[in-house]
Each structure stands twice: as C-alpha cells, then as structure tokens.
Amino acid sequence: MSVDCPRCTPPKLLREMVRRLGCSATLSGSGEAAVTGISQDSRLVRAGDVYAALPGRHRHGIEFAVEAAARGAVAMLSDRGSDILPTIVVDDPRRALGPLAAWVYGNPSEALDVYGVTGTNGKTSTAYLLDAGLRAAGVGTGMMTGIAVRGPNGSRTATRTTPEACELQQTLAAFAEHRIGAVAMEVSSHGLALHRIDGTSFRVGVFTNLARDHLDFHPDMDAYFAAKARLFEPGRCAAAAVGVDDEFGRRLAATVTVPRVTFSSRTTAADFSASAVHADEGGTSFTLHGAGAPKPVRLRLLGVHQVDNALAAIAALAVRGVDLDSAVAGIENLDTVPGRLEVVDAGQAFLAFVDYMHNTAGQRRLFPYLRSLTRGRVIAVVGATGERDPGKRVPLGATAARFADTVIVTDESPYSDDAQRLREDVARGARSGGDAEVLVVPDRAEAIVAAVTLASPGDVVVVAGRGHDRVQAYGPRRRVFDDRIALQEALQRLAAG
Numbered sequence: 001m002s003v004d005c006p007r008c009t010p011p012k013l014l015r016e017m018v019r020r021l022g023c024s025a026t027l028s029g030s031g032e033a034a035v036t037g038i039s040q041d042s043r044l045v046r047a048g049d050v051y052a053a054l055p056g057r058h059r060h061g062i063e064f065a066v067e068a069a070a071r072g073a074v075a076m077l078s079d080r081g082s083d084i085l086p087t088i089v090v091d092d093p094r095r096a097l098g099p100l101a102a103w104v105y106g107n108p109s110e111a112l113d114v115y116g117v118t119g120t121n122g123k124t125s126t127a128y129l130l131d132a133g134l135r136a137a138g139v140g141t142g143m144m145t146g147i148a149v150r151g152p153n154g155s156r157t158a159t160r161t162t163p164e165a166c167e168l169q170q171t172l173a174a175f176a177e178h179r180i181g182a183v184a185m186e187v188s189s190h191g192l193a194l195h196r197i198d199g200t201s202f203r204v205g206v207f208t209n210l211a212r213d214h215l216d217f218h219p220d221m222d223a224y225f226a227a228k229a230r231l232f233e234p235g236r237c238a239a240a241a242v243g244v245d246d247e248f249g250r251r252l253a254a255t256v257t258v259p260r261v262t263f264s265s266r267t268t269a270a271d272f273s274a275s276a277v278h279a280d281e282g283g284t285s286f287t288l289h290g291a292g293a294p295k296p297v298r299l300r301l302l303g304v305h306q307v308d309n310a311l312a313a314i315a316a317l318a319v320r321g322v323d324l325d326s327a328v329a330g331i332e333n334l335d336t337v338p339g340r341l342e343v344v345d346a347g348q349a350f351l352a353f354v355d356y357m358h359n360t361a362g363q364r365r366l367f368p369y370l371r372s373l374t375r376g377r378v379i380a381v382v383g384a385t386g387e388r389d390p391g392k393r394v395p396l397g398a399t400a401a402r403f404a405d406t407v408i409v410t411d412e413s414p415y416s417d418d419a420q421r422l423r424e425d426v427a428r429g430a431r432s433g434g435d436a437e438v439l440v441v442p443d444r445a446e447a448i449v450a451a452v453t454l455a456s457p458g459d460v461v462v463v464a465g466r467g468h469d470r471v472q473a474y475g476p477r478r479r480v481f482d483d484r485i486a487l488q489e490a491l492q493r494l495a496a497g
C-alpha cells in the first residue's frame with residue numbers, strides 16, 4: 001500500500017479533519033485551512049500545522065497557543081476553546097490525536113511491517129534483535145527504541161521509549177517515504193495508556209514479560225497489564241508473539257484473538273523454546289526448538305536473559321513469515337545493545353559491565369549470570385531513580401545484596417525526590433537482603449571509582465540502573481553523565497595508579 005506524501009498529494013482540509021472526529025467534535029472558525037502537519041508541542045510547530053493543545057501534568061497546551069500561531073499553526077485541537085486560532089474541541093484530544101496524526105501523514109504504518117515490542121524487561125534488546133534479524137533477511141529497517149530513533153536519515157537520541165503520537169507518525173511517514181520495509185519499535189505502557197500509538201497498525205505485537213514496575217503511573221499490576229494488553233487488540237495488531245514465562249504472558253496468550261505464537265525459555269510447551277542454555281563470558285548458546293529441526297544458536301550478546309529476547313524476536317519474525325535461517329544468522333551476529341550488559345574494558349584484570357537493570361525481575365535474571373562468571377566477588381553499584389514507585393527502592397537494594405558481595409548504593413537520577421531518602425531506602429534494603437558489604441557513596445562517579453578500587457583480579461563489577469542514559473537529573477538540574485564513560489575513566493585512572 002502506498003503512503004500519501006504530504007509534499008505530493010493535495011493538502012487535507014481542516015473540515016475533513018473535523019468530519020473524521022464525528023459529531024462530538026465542534027469547530028470554531030473556518031474549516032477551509034489546508035493542514036500539512038500536526039504537532040503537540042508549540043516549539044515544534046511549522047507553518048500549516050494543527051497544534052494539539054493537550055492538558056498536561058504541569059501545564060495546559062492552550063497556554064502556548066500564541067506561540068503556535070506565531071509559528072504558523074493554522075488551527076488547534078484541544079479540549080478547550082480559543083479565539084486565537086480556529087479550534088476543534090473534543091472531550092479527549094489525546095485519544096483523538098493518534099488516528100488524526102496518522103491520517104495527516106498518510107497512515108504510514110500501513111505501508112510498513114511494524115513490529116511493536118512491549119513488556120517490562122527486554123524491549124530494547126528484542127527490538128535490536130528484530131532489527132538485526134530483519135536486515136540479515138534482506139529487509140530495510142528503521143528502529144525506534146528508548147535509546148535512539150534510527151532510520152534512513154541516520155540516528156537521533158530518543159527522548160522517550162515511545163514517541164508522542166505526532167512525532168511517531170512523522171517518523172513512520174519518513175520511513176515509508178524512504179521505502180523502508182520494516183520497523184522494530186518499543187511500545188511502553190505509557191505509550192499505550194496515553195494513546196501515543198493509536199492510529200498505528202502493527203503487523204506483529206511482541207509481549208516479553210511483566211513484572212513490578214511503573215506503579216508510580218499505573219494504579220496496580222492489573223492496570224499495568226491492561227495497558228500492555230491494548231497493543232494486542234484486534235485492529236491494532238495483526239499477529240502476536242507472546243512470552244509465557246510469567247502469569248501475565250500466559251493470561252495474554254489465553255485471551256488474544258489475533259493469530260499468535262508463544263515462546264518460552266523455561267518450558268518446551270511453547271511454540272518456540274530453548275534447551276541447553278549456556279551463558280559464558282564470550283556469549284550465550286542454546287538449542288532453538290520450533291523452527292524446524294532443533295537448531296544450535298550462539299549469540300554474541302551476554303547473559304541468559306538474551307535467550308528470552310532472541311526467542312521473542314525469532315517468534316515474531318516466524319509469525320510474519322520471515323526467512324528464519326537468514327534472520328537467526330543476523331540475530332547471532334548482533335554484538336551489543338547499548339547499556340545492556342555492555343562490557344567496559346580498559347585492560348583491567350576483572351570484568352566490568354554497565355547494565356540497565358532497574359527492577360528486581362531484571363536483577364534476578366542478571367545477577368546469577370554475573371555470579372557464574374567469577375570465583376571471586378561481585379561488586380554492584382546500585383541506586384533508585386526518583387519520581388518512580390517508592391515501593392521499588394527497598395527490594396532493589398535487597399535483591400542486589402542477595403546476589404552481590406559488595407553493594408555500593410549511589411544516586412541515579414533523583415529528579416524532584418530527596419536523593420538522600422532514595423539512598424537510605426535502597427541501603428536499608430541492601431542491609432536487610434543478605435550478608436553483602438554495603439557502602440553508601442552519594443556521588444555516582446565516586447561510587448564507580450570505589451567499585452573498581454575494591455575489585456581484585458577475577459572479580460566482576462557491574463554499574464546498574466541507567467544503562468545507555470547520558471543525563472543525570474537532580475531536581476531541575478541536568479548534568480551529562482554516562483556510566484560507561486565514568487567506568488572507563490575510573491578503570492584508566494586505576495591502571496595509571
């Protein structure tokens with residue numbers, strides 16, 4: 001299916017937009033304006049755009065109507081009327097926005113094979129593995145993850161796991177215009193609950209797993225699961241690949257109505273499964289079941305959890321009919337996912353990693369692997385991000401202390417929360433969680449230096465929680481801080497004596 005290119009097809013008229021919204025939408029002002037784009041951020045408005053003035057947590061977008069008009073907006077979409085520009089008023093503009101943005105940009109997802117990956121852990125790695133598999137199978141790809149948006153025009157750092165609706169549709173339109181075949185994208189529960197992905201057609205939805213996270217945003221686990229399950233509603237995704245290693249995945253697999261396959265690294269009762277899993281310092285091996293005869297697979301990615309992610313990608317590609325021999329070769333060749341058990345090597349006599357694990361489910365999957373790499377000690381740098389579910393903090397410390405010999409509690413990004421309180425909660429958990437030595441070093445760079453200074457030959461050091469993140473936030477202040485660079489510098493300083 002071809003996509004309307006806003007530059008070569010006649011512009012859409014505002015009144016058509018109103019008609020699409022149905023009889024509950026009202027328009028003040030003329031409907032004759034030509035609409036060439038749509039934006040929900042006044043700072044990004046371009047001439048010919050509709051500005052979607054949405055209610056936010058801090059401000060209402062209507063406050064920025066003058067700026068949007070000055071930048072050339074031809075109209076607004078909002079839940080409030082305005083006399084600054086012709087305004088379409090609807091009860092829930094956020095809900096209306098995704099499908100409208102898709103329409104404005106020519107429904108680009110229909111021209112693409114969009115793979116949407118949701119779940120608590122493994123979304124980013126699975127998207128990277130899908131991308132690697134698709135490319136090896138000869139498909140041109142774009143990718144949208146919390147790390148970066150990568151497409152025909154290069155790569156840009158992502159500001160969110162799942163972009164806001166307007167940015168998402170603009171990006172998909174650019175991909176479609178460049179005749180990209182497929183897109184691997186992360187779909188966060190925020191993206192689902194806030195309707196960012198409405199208007200996007202997914203060829204395959206992938207569910208990795210679900211564990212406690214984001215309870216600062218969702219009232220409880222059932223609401224968190226319900227948000228994730230939105231991806232798999234008929235009309236939104238055409239097929240599903242569902243991980244069934246937790247109760248939520250099994251619930252989803254039992255209720256989805258679209259064609260689906262299941263995957264599991266723990267049971268052979270799934271459509272795609274793994275046996276003989278072995279993870280060492282150089283990679284991860286397993287035997288793949290479900291794709292014809294049992295097939296040996298050797299991943300370059302580190303850690304048993306990557307078997308789950310590889311199975312997720314393989315199941316999703318299989319359900320879409322991608323040639324698995326080529327795709328699996330691509331999956332095997334992927335050598336790293338930024339900030340996911342990323343090795344930092346300055347020639348030191350111990351292993352050092354940066355990882356994104358920021359919930360206890362992730363810790364329980366990763367720490368045993370780290371433990372298996374050493375007869376010496378595991379030294380973990382751990383913290384808790386602010387403005388998140390406070391109930392996560394003590395368990396994060398406790399689980400780290402259950403597996404590590406030394407836990408160094410430090411700051412992540414406290415945002416508006418009290419940094420000392422965050423550290424105290426994590427440290428309290430760590431002291432209650434096992435026999436680990438617990439140190440508290442508030443400054444993250446100093447905590448990393450402490451970890452490498454304590455390490456002996458053969459030990460394992462892991463700096464956990466932030467992964468690829470390059471910005472540390474204290475209140476409104478932002479400072480550039482990349483764990484990988486800080487670890488590299490600490491190791492170099494250690495080597496220099």
Ligand SMILES: CC(=O)N[C@H]1[C@@H](OP(=O)(O)OP(=O)(O)OC[C@H]2O[C@@H](n3ccc(=O)[nH]c3=O)[C@H](O)[C@@H]2O)O[C@H](CO)[C@@H](O)[C@@H]1O[C@H](C)C(=O)N[C@@H](C)C(=O)N[C@H](CCC(=O)O)C(=O)O
Nearest residue numbers: 040041042054056057058059060061064160161162188190
């Ligand atoms: C909870 C949430 O999703 N919040 C989003 C929301 O922020 P907000 O409600 O505070 O917005 P606001 O500052 O009050 O502004 C209201 C409106 O005015 C607009 N505005 C504001 C200022 C201006 O100069 N001009 C302008 O037009 C804003 O675009 C917004 O539409 O609207 C903003 C703009 O659209 C988003 O940037 C912001 O996401 C913030 C950055 C965020 O942190 N979101 C997180 C919670 C998130 O979405 N995370 C998920 C999952 C992460 C994970 O997996 O761990 C993700 O997908 O990234």
